[in-house]
Amino acid sequence: xxxxxxxxxxxxxxxxxxxxxxxxxxxxxxxxxxxxxxxxxxxxxxxxxxxxxxxxxxxxxxxxxxxxxxxxxxxxxxxxxxxxxxxxxxxxxxxxxxxxxxxxxxxxxxxxxxxxxxxxxxxxxxxxxxxxxxxxxxxxxxxxxxxxxxxxxxxxxxxxxxxxxxxxxxxxxxxxxxxxxxxxxxxxxxxxxxxxxxxxxxxxxxxxxxxxxxxxxxxxxxxxxxxxxxxxxxxxxxxxxxxxxxxxxxxxxxxxxxxxxxxxxxxxxxxxxxxxxxxxxxxxxxxxxxxxxxxx
Numbered sequence: 396x397x398x399x400x401x402x403x404x405x406x407x408x409x410x411x412x413x414x415x416x417x418x419x420x421x422x423x424x425x426x427x428x429x430x431x432x433x434x435x436x437x438x439x440x441x442x443x444x445x446x447x448x449x450x451x452x453x454x455x456x457x458x459x460x461x462x463x464x465x466x467x468x469x470x471x472x473x474x475x476x477x478x479x480x481x482x483x484x485x486x487x488x489x490x491x492x493x494x495x496x497x498x499x500x501x502x503x504x505x506x507x508x509x510x511x512x513x514x515x516x517x518x519x520x521x522x523x524x525x526x527x528x529x530x531x532x533x534x535x536x537x538x539x540x541x542x543x544x545x546x547x548x549x550x551x552x553x554x555x556x557x558x559x560x561x562x563x564x565x566x567x568x569x570x571x572x573x574x575x576x577x578x579x580x581x582x583x584x585x586x587x588x589x590x591x592x593x594x595x596x597x598x599x600x601x602x603x604x605x606x607x608x609x610x611x612x613x614x615x616x617x618x619x620x621x622x623x624x625x626x627x628x629x630x631x632x633x634x635x636x637x638x639x640x641x642x643x644x645x646x647x648x649x650x651x652x653x654x655x656x657x658x659x660x661x662x663x664x665x666x667x668x669x670x671x672x673x674x675x676x677x678x679x680x681x682x683x684x685x686x687x688x689x690x691x
Contacts, residue, residue: 398470400434401463402510403427404442408460412449419506471513478514486515488671491527491539493659494594495619497639500557500659501540507681511674523618524595531662537669542598543658553662554681561602561655563648564634564641566626571633571648578651583609586632588625591616598657602635605655 406416407427417424435441442456452460478485488508492501505517520536522529527539532548540556547553563577571577587610592599603612613632617625622634623645637657641647661681663672675681 396434396437398467400430400437401467403430404434405460405463405467407431407443407450408452408456410449411451419503420510467513474514486512486670488512488515488517488538488669488675489536490517490519491530491536492519492521493527493540493542494521494523496540496659497557497559497637504538504540504661504675504681507675508671511677512671515671515674517671523593524598525593527662531664537663537667537672538675539662541660541662542595543660544597544601545595545660545662546597547662550665551662552665553660555658555660556681558656558658559637560649561635561637561657562650564623564626564636564645565632565648566630567644567646569630569633569646572646574648576651577648579607582606582633584611586611586613586629588613588615588617588622588629588632588634590619590622594618602655605653606635606650 403416403420406420407413410416410419413424413428413431417427420427431443435443438455438459440455441453442459444451444453475485490501490504490508501519508515508517520530524541524545527536527541528545528548528551530536531539531551541553543553543555545553563571563582565572571581574581587606589603589612590599603610613629615625615629615632617634619636622636623640623642626632626634626645635655636647638647663676667673
């Protein structure tokens with residue numbers, strides 16, 4: 396019996412669904428199903444009740460879940476205690492936390508790090524896309540999160556992880572709030588409060604190019620987390636953002652036609668020897684977490 400199979404079983408037991416567990420583990424659903432069947436053959440009995448909606452734990456599975464969690468925790472402690480006894484530093488992955496990124500994305504990377512290298516820890520360094528590239532080049536982080544498009548420095552690898560739809564943000568009493576979707580013609584002459592170009596130059600320019608129209612770019616610039624607050628002060632202006640930014644006071648409306656998309660990628664140096672990072676990028680490692688466009 397392999398420790399990896401125990402981790403697979405715990406994921407299935409917690410998700411109660413093979414598809415969701417496979418996504419969480421970054422493996423295919425058939426591979427996960429085969430591993431669980433092999434585990435059940437090793438144990439000598441079934442552990443799950445399978446049905447069309449997902450799975451349930453049978454009594455044997457409930458017992459195995461408790462013991463598997465104990466074993467996984469004990470294995471992690473064994474590695475940590477052994478390294479400490481040998482005078483080795485605890486491996487640390489310095490993860491760049493991109494401003495305004497969906498919360499589930501860095502959480503997924505932290506989970507992958509914990510599963511691939513239980514003896515390591517993850518610290519976070521916040522910043523814009525430009526900050527992430529600078530910190531990675533300077534050796535201040537091991538793994539960065541950025542918005543695409545982006546021209547990478549030499550000796551840097553990227554892999555696209557996720558995307559989400561962007562739309563128009565505006566106050567709830569704005570005239571355009573009454574429509575279900577907004578065209579570029581509707582935006583003509585309106586003031587757009589947008590992020591500073593220096594924060595992510597290529598993403599900044601690409602978003603404006605995709606919107607088109609005759610928007611007036613505001614002299615006011617804000618970080619992604621502040622755009623919503625800026626609209627409550629300058630109520631005739633609009634901004635761009637994901638559905639996550641909507642509140643009772645600020646509404647989100649999609650753009651008509653081709654959607655505007657924010658694409659997120661992980662970047663790291665080819666010459667990095669960080670053991671946590673190396674464990675994360677081995678196949679199947681930093682593969683797309685959500686390949687489809689996520690609306691919200």
